[in-house]
Amino acid sequence: MIKESQATPPTKKEELYYLSPCKPLNTSLYEDKDNEEDYCAENTYVLQQLAADDEKNELLNATFSLGSSENIDNPHAPLLLTLNAGTDKQGETHQTKFTFICDKDSEEKKKPTFKSYEKGILEVEWKTPHACGEKYGEPDENNGGRGGFTKFLTIFLILILTYLGIGAAYNYHVYRAQGWDLIPNRDFWRDVPYLISDMFKYLARAFHGGRGYSGV
Incomplete structure (x- = not known):
């Protein structure tokens, strides 16, 4: 989860982002029983909650779209993961872009970093040793x-x-x-x-x- 706060006088808006790039979120954890319109839909990978005024639970329903062909030549290049096709209540399309960066010294449980959220595009950076690839050479047929x-x-x-x-x-x-x-x-x-x-x-x-x- 990423928590981002913004000052919006006279109130303060908090944005909570629940991220699960590997599998859908557990929808039962984010349901609002008092408001049927505010809920976490099935097959949701990224959920945005806005804690300001009357806004809450803006869903980013997404499907996977892997990218970055440079990883073929550079095993330690950033891995880009785009979640798209999310739509909010107003019909605006959203995207979530993950950038996984190789960091062998980083802790495995280190949290992702919020980069920006503009025009419906959420950008997240995640430093993790799991993004470090290994390029294998050609097998030795003689051995x-x-x-x-x-x-x-x-x-x-x-x-x-x-x-x-x-x-x-x-x-x-x-x-x-x-x-x-x-x-x-x-x-x-x-x-x-x-x-x-x-x-x-x-x-x-x-x-x-x-x-x-x-x-x-």
């Missing part, structure tokens, strides 16, 4: 596959070590095994080198189209 293979190998090794650790603990507590007997499925692992050797021999014969008999 893409290598990174994926490294992740796969790491996960595979972790699974193997987990399997061996759980199997060794099981053999120790159940069978009181020691030494090489702790290895789970020891006979299988002992035969692994021979299985790999036979597999390569089979692939070699299939690749070269070997025929006939092999020596015994």
Whole structure:
């Protein structure tokens, strides 16, 4: 919320601006039960309340319109957000223009700053670290596959070590095994080198189209 006061002798006018650029305001919080004409309409993003004379609850019903193409080249350039199509009781069209400025040192809960309100256009400036973008470079195609293979190998090794650790603990507590007997499925692992050797021999014969008999 932004509160702006102006001296209008013999009275003092206060302008309250309720801002919600991300989602519509909660309409139930701004209803005036004594005056049916003064209320917060559905899908309202910016609400102006005038506390002077008989004026109150001038609504700015709005839709989003994003802008500023310079953000493509400069990730820290101000982000402009325009809310338009708002109409008051007199049929005058209104706009609300947000300028989000990158400020990494600013507190996240820092309030926006009122800039001006002229001819139905409300201008608000908001310094926030959330407006600071980050420009990413082109991806390195050479590291893409290598990174994926490294992740796969790491996960595979972790699974193997987990399997061996759980199997060794099981053999120790159940069978009181020691030494090489702790290895789970020891006979299988002992035969692994021979299985790999036979597999390569089979692939070699299939690749070269070997025929006939092999020596015994």
